Amino acid sequence: MKMPSYPSWEQTLAGKHWRTVHFPRIREDTPTFLGVPYALDESDLQGADVVIIGAPFAAGWGKKYSGVDKAEWLAATTRVRQQSIRYRGGYVQELDIDVFEHLKVVDYGDIPIPLEASYEGTVERILAAQDMVEERVRQALDAGAIPIVIGQNSPVASYAVGRPVAQHFKGPIGMVSLDTHWDAWPYDWATKNDRIAGSTNWKDKLFRDCQNYGMQNLVEIGERGMLEDPATVRRFVNGGCCFMPMWKIRTELGIEGVIRNLDQAYRGTDAVYAHFDMDVLGGAGPTDGDILGELAEPMGMTDYEAIRIAYETGKRGCAGLSFLCIPPGSAVMYRVIVYCLTYFMAGIAERKRGQNGGA
Known part of the structure; x- marks a missing residue:
């Protein structure tokens, strides 16, 4: 498949940012997200409200995932940050709020997942990568911060975020999930191993392993088409989840109806x-x-x-956020992730401002 030509770091940087060249960098071609401070270790997380974590991982064997070169998938953690530096900072003009006036945000860099895990998907390598992500997510939660994981595949950027959240809070946990697919098969397509919470089964495994996730508090948004097994969909719908397929969003709910239904994730x-x-x-x-x-x-x-849902979820309060399957190779698609992440933080900032007695 022919991929669009993605601009080089020099092309991205030249004349397209409002800063000097002196902003924090994780690598020469990788600034921190929006130029926030770079957290080198767990001690740098203290006092943070939000911790950005990169988790580069592509599932399965070989050089491609879903027909696209894995190098394009793995570049997302770098490219999202590259696109973020084109913006002045955390001021969101539509909301007239500067995220960084209310939140301390740090970038914890990329988790050093061995590259082999993305090309030779053995059970041992996948579980090791998952453990690495869970450790950093727990560190953020223990510091009282919200972990935001930028990844590309499960379990690294799904199960490995959702499980530490459930373990940290222990009580009932709700979920807001955007997806084309349910990811709720009873097995992982790539390994067929019950220990793996993979691309096709991470949600099923998370609900089995963490009993404090309840279907009645799952808000599932965006699925469509003829790919799913009817028993899988009906199991969750009959279990009480709020299912909003794109068809229903277009014909009945609209975005305002979707936003109202987010409340189901928060009840109890x-x-x-x-x-x-x-x-x-x-x-x-x-x-x-x-x-x-x-x-x-x-x-x-x-x-x-997607950006509006991110904002509204942040505004209601959220313990952890993860991104995966970020469309590869398009600068504007990486900017969509920058917006989702920033507007999510803007919602968190508005919530915090309100709790502190602000306007």
């Missing part, structure tokens, strides 16, 4: 975990411009809808 829960599988943005079929490869489906969510 101690915390909420939000998971944004960005293949929810969809595609228009197998063309050269179909950057999601086999993951692309028609009738996708718009960028505004």
Whole structure:
């Protein structure tokens, strides 16, 4: 599949940012997200409200995932940060709020997941990568911060975030999930191993392993089409989850109806975990411009809808957020992630400001 030509770091940087060249960097070509301080170890997390964590991992064996070169998937943690530095900072003009006036945000860099784990997907390597992510997520939670994990595949950027949240808060946990697919099969497609919470089964395994997740507090948004096993969908719907497929969003709910229904994740829960599988943005079929490869489906969510849901979830309060299946190779798609993450933090900032007696 022919991928669009992604600009080099020099092209991204030249004339497209409002800063000097002196901003924190994780690597020469990788600034911190929006230029926030770089956290080198756990001691740097103290006092933070939000911790940004990169988790580069692509599932399965071989050089491609869903028909797209794995190098393109793995570049997301770098490219999201590269695109973030084109902005002045944390001021969101539509909301007239500067995130950094209310929140301390740090970037904890990329977890050093061995590259082999993405090309030779043995059970041992996958579990080791998962453990590395869980450790950093727990460190953020123990510091009283909200972990935000930028990744590409399960379990690294889903189960490995949702489980520490459940273990940390112990009481009932709600979930807001954006996805094209349910990811709730009873097995992982790549390994067929029951210990792996993979791309096709991480949600099923999370609900089995962490009993404080309840289907009645799951808000599932964006699925569509003919890919799912009917028993899988009906199990969750009959269990009481709020299922909002794109068809229902377009014909009945609209974005305002979606926002109202987010409340179901919060009823009677101690915390909420939000998971944004960005293949929810969809595609228009197998063309050269179909950057999601086999993951692309028609009738996708718009960028505004995803950003608005991120903001509203942050505003209601959220214990952890993860991104995966970020559409590869497109600068504007990486900017969508920058917006989702920043507007989520803006919601958190508005919530904190309100709790502190602000306007």
